[in-house]
Amino acid sequence: xxxxxxxxxxxxxxxxxxxxxxxxxxxxxxxxxxxxxxxxxxxxxxxxxxxxxxxxxxxxxxxxxxxxxxxxxxxxxxxxxxxxxxxxxxxxxxxxxxxxxxxxxxxxxxxxxx
Amino acid sequence: xxxxxxxxxxxxxxxxxxxxxxxxxxxxxxxxxxxxxxxxxxxxxxxxxxxxxxxxxxxxxxxxxxxxxxxxxxxxxxxxxxxxxxxxxxxxxxxxxxxxxxxxxxxxxxxxx
Numbered sequence: 001x002x003x004x005x006x007x008x009x010x011x012x013x014x015x016x017x018x019x020x021x022x023x024x025x026x027x028x029x030x031x032x033x034x035x036x037x038x039x040x041x042x043x044x045x046x047x048x049x050x051x052x053x054x055x056x057x058x059x060x061x062x063x064x065x066x067x068x069x070x071x072x073x074x075x076x077x078x079x080x081x082x083x084x085x086x087x088x089x090x091x092x093x094x095x096x097x098x099x100x101x102x103x104x105x106x107x108x109x110x111x112x113x114x
Numbered sequence: 115x116x117x118x119x120x121x122x123x124x125x126x127x128x129x130x131x132x133x134x135x136x137x138x139x140x141x142x143x144x145x146x147x148x149x150x151x152x153x154x155x156x157x158x159x160x161x162x163x164x165x166x167x168x169x170x171x172x173x174x175x176x177x178x179x180x181x182x183x184x185x186x187x188x189x190x191x192x193x194x195x196x197x198x199x200x201x202x203x204x205x206x207x208x209x210x211x212x213x214x215x216x217x218x219x220x221x222x223x224x225x226x227x
Contacts, residue, residue, distance in 0.1 A: 002157060002159070004157075031213065033214060033215065035217075042204070042217055042218065042219040042220050043158075043204065043217040043220075045214055045215070045216065045217075048212065048213070048214050050213070055212055055213065055214075056209070056212035056213075056214045058214070090157055090158070092158075092215070094213075096213065099146050099208045099209075099210050099213055100146050100163070100165040100166075100208075102148055102160045102163055103160070103215055104160065105150075105157035105158040105159070106157050107156060107157045108156075108157050
């Protein structure tokens, strides 16, 4: 168990809908990262937060948004869903503050858009 | 821009034989490098990292990695492969500006009994 909790584990929804994925980082970790993994593909970096503030943005679509709350949990909002958004969405957390620390990953949320 | 490359989509090795999963990096300055493993329907698990110091880094489950600055490589190795090592392996580099992790495309390791 990595200590990073993601809910829900599975999500099936229709095209055009909106969903929210939730992530609770490890206790004490200030940084949260979101990644998308499609069909055994590599990990595409979406967005990163550090202590409530956005630190880096990757290939995140305008239909997607995220935030990190004061209690450090994070949510990834996906709207106007398309079939191509079906993927595994991972959240990871790290202590932050030093580039030599490793990230710990949650089990992921498998999103299926039908 | 910082990046890592994993030149092999798949590596097959017989059980008991040594295994190597390749990774090369492109980084300005000294890199912070990581290896992760992903089992089916699971999140990524941290194996090991190179920050500084000894070029041979030892990690979890008997894995080790060799940092080679002249060849800009960070290959993952294990002296004797197990069938249970079969999984997807990712190399990653940490961006020193944003601290985000940049992953390679992954290498599927198949250990044959």
